[in-house]
Amino acid sequence: MTDPTRPDAPTETPSPEEEGPNFVADLVAADVAAGKHGGKVVTRFPPEPNGYLHIGHAKAIVLDFEIAKRFGGRCNLRFDDTNPEAESVEFVEAIRRDVRWLGYDWGEHEYFASDYFERLYEWAKVLIRKGLAYVDSQTPEQIRLNRGDYHRPGTNSPFRDRSVEENLALFEKMRAGEMAEGEAVLRAKIDMAHPNVVMRDPLMYRIRHVPHHRTGNRWCIYPMYDWAHGQSDAIEGVTHSLCTLEFEDHRPLYDWFLEALEIDPRPRQIEFARLNLTYTVLSKRRLLQLVQGGHVDGWDDPRMPTLSGMRRRGFPPEAIRRFCRRIGVSKREGVVDVTLLEHMVRDHLEHTAPRAMAVLDPLKVVIDNYPEDAEESFEAPNHPTDPSFGTRTLPFCRELWIDRKDFMLDPPRKYHRLAPGREVRLRYACLVTCTDVECDADGRPTVVHCTFDPASRGGTAPDGRKVRGTIHWVSARHAVRGECRLYDRLFDVENPQGEDDFLAHLNPASRVVVENAMLEPSLAGLEPGTRRQFERTGYFVVDPDSTPERPVWNRTIALKDTWAKMVARGATG
Numbered sequence: 001m002t003d004p005t006r007p008d009a010p011t012e013t014p015s016p017e018e019e020g021p022n023f024v025a026d027l028v029a030a031d032v033a034a035g036k037h038g039g040k041v042v043t044r045f046p047p048e049p050n051g052y053l054h055i056g057h058a059k060a061i062v063l064d065f066e067i068a069k070r071f072g073g074r075c076n077l078r079f080d081d082t083n084p085e086a087e088s089v090e091f092v093e094a095i096r097r098d099v100r101w102l103g104y105d106w107g108e109h110e111y112f113a114s115d116y117f118e119r120l121y122e123w124a125k126v127l128i129r130k131g132l133a134y135v136d137s138q139t140p141e142q143i144r145l146n147r148g149d150y151h152r153p154g155t156n157s158p159f160r161d162r163s164v165e166e167n168l169a170l171f172e173k174m175r176a177g178e179m180a181e182g183e184a185v186l187r188a189k190i191d192m193a194h195p196n197v198v199m200r201d202p203l204m205y206r207i208r209h210v211p212h213h214r215t216g217n218r219w220c221i222y223p224m225y226d227w228a229h230g231q232s233d234a235i236e237g238v239t240h241s242l243c244t245l246e247f248e249d250h251r252p253l254y255d256w257f258l259e260a261l262e263i264d265p266r267p268r269q270i271e272f273a274r275l276n277l278t279y280t281v282l283s284k285r286r287l288l289q290l291v292q293g294g295h296v297d298g299w300d301d302p303r304m305p306t307l308s309g310m311r312r313r314g315f316p317p318e319a320i321r322r323f324c325r326r327i328g329v330s331k332r333e334g335v336v337d338v339t340l341l342e343h344m345v346r347d348h349l350e351h352t353a354p355r356a357m358a359v360l361d362p363l364k365v366v367i368d369n370y371p372e373d374a375e376e377s378f379e380a381p382n383h384p385t386d387p388s389f390g391t392r393t394l395p396f397c398r399e400l401w402i403d404r405k406d407f408m409l410d411p412p413r414k415y416h417r418l419a420p421g422r423e424v425r426l427r428y429a430c431l432v433t434c435t436d437v438e439c440d441a442d443g444r445p446t447v448v449h450c451t452f453d454p455a456s457r458g459g460t461a462p463d464g465r466k467v468r469g470t471i472h473w474v475s476a477r478h479a480v481r482g483e484c485r486l487y488d489r490l491f492d493v494e495n496p497q498g499e500d501d502f503l504a505h506l507n508p509a510s511r512v513v514v515e516n517a518m519l520e521p522s523l524a525g526l527e528p529g530t531r532r533q534f535e536r537t538g539y540f541v542v543d544p545d546s547t548p549e550r551p552v553w554n555r556t557i558a559l560k561d562t563w564a565k566m567v568a569r570g571a572t573g
């Protein structure tokens, strides 16, 4: 329920029947019941700081943090920063901001894989001493060729049986910067004929003479994901390491390293299906292409599926969380209909966004029987059904703006808006009847003349006559000019991710800028992030580009709810 004292308070109704099935929660519950890890639950969210978080990451964040919460545990934020080339402090800061915005707090449990480089290095030497790791001096190309493939076993490296002493000496040389990139790697010694290609002597370290955003030039060997991840989990006491399905084949290796190091108790890796969304690409590589190619205005462009883009677009974090719970967690890959997310956004805004009036395509109305110098104001509720939102006053005078689409010169019979000889209600104000129209040389209306019924102030006629149409309006004398950016889906095909040339399917109408919208005065001077429903037009949010002189509003979403219609038709399954 809305907190009546705070119209913008988050409303969330996590009714259990609305949550999708979650097999991960079931597995964790079974582990807790069996007393594993002393009944403790620790998860982690492990982003690589090489891009901004997107709605797919939100699925993982909600899962990791809510599993921890449900079982009285905690969730760590761990930056998986093992690839210095692509990573940066900018991305680290953006990730922190976005996780916090989504509503989660990791307290002091913020970690970096790079903090474990020394420990991992020592552990690598443990494996070398156990005869479980070796320095390979094959070229990268030879290593690739000798790995074999799904149909053929691999071939042992000629360097596979180096002595422990030689391996230790070479590994130390690697670390000391005495070798060139590609000259040597450290590999786990497992089985070059293993049916799972991941287990064919996987790489643990490669040489990169590249500075790291946190460790500077201290290291020139960097651990591979597989070597860093499970051990980082173990160092942090993570009990359940949740990741997406592409790591399923890596689980035997995850377990192999922990076993080789005799770590006990061991974290448990569980894989779930990643989120895919219609009309959306969700891969950092492709999002980076959109940014670098100038197809959008940056990571936080309101059309981007990033959390920062969605924030700027006006998506409430509550709606994103609710969406993530609703889709559930399974092992089955699928594509979620983006209209479900849009429905969650609308549903939240319906209950939390105060109403206002704005005219995006202005047409002048002159009320001929209203005195030139006079003005008055009407009181309007800020929400149609929730009185706790209070009211505001709408100034009114002889000249008004209405939306061009609310007037027709020659309308069909069922048209209930304004037309010559017809009467409509100006929302919260009065009834007006169109008496005359001025047009330009092309026959396009420029001024609509009306008379108003002074007895209809407030919006109802004293004689009870029926007026079907109600339109929104803004007083011309009091209107504030502003910019409205109308956003739509970035792609015009349902599955842009499946297209080789996904950039060929950008929606040319994904952003339409209205330079001179006429806004009611209450829409000026608001803080970025403030949300409103512009009546009959959509939900909007103040953009950070906004200034007191020139408000800029982004359309979060239009009012028509496709998902709700499909539910009504029983078409959502």
Ligand code: ATP
Pocket: 045, 046, 047, 048, 049, 055, 056, 057, 059, 060, 242, 243, 244, 273, 274, 275, 276, 282, 283, 284, 285
């Ligand atoms: P991308 O595939 O978009 O490039 P990534 O997996 O490389 O993303 P990471 O920073 O490594 O990005 O991801 C951090 C966590 O978020 C991982 O646990 C990953 O499995 C999870 N994750 C990434 N994309 C999705 C998605 N679409 N759905 C669910 N979880 C995801």
Ligand code: MG
Pocket: 048
């Ligand atoms: Mg990744």
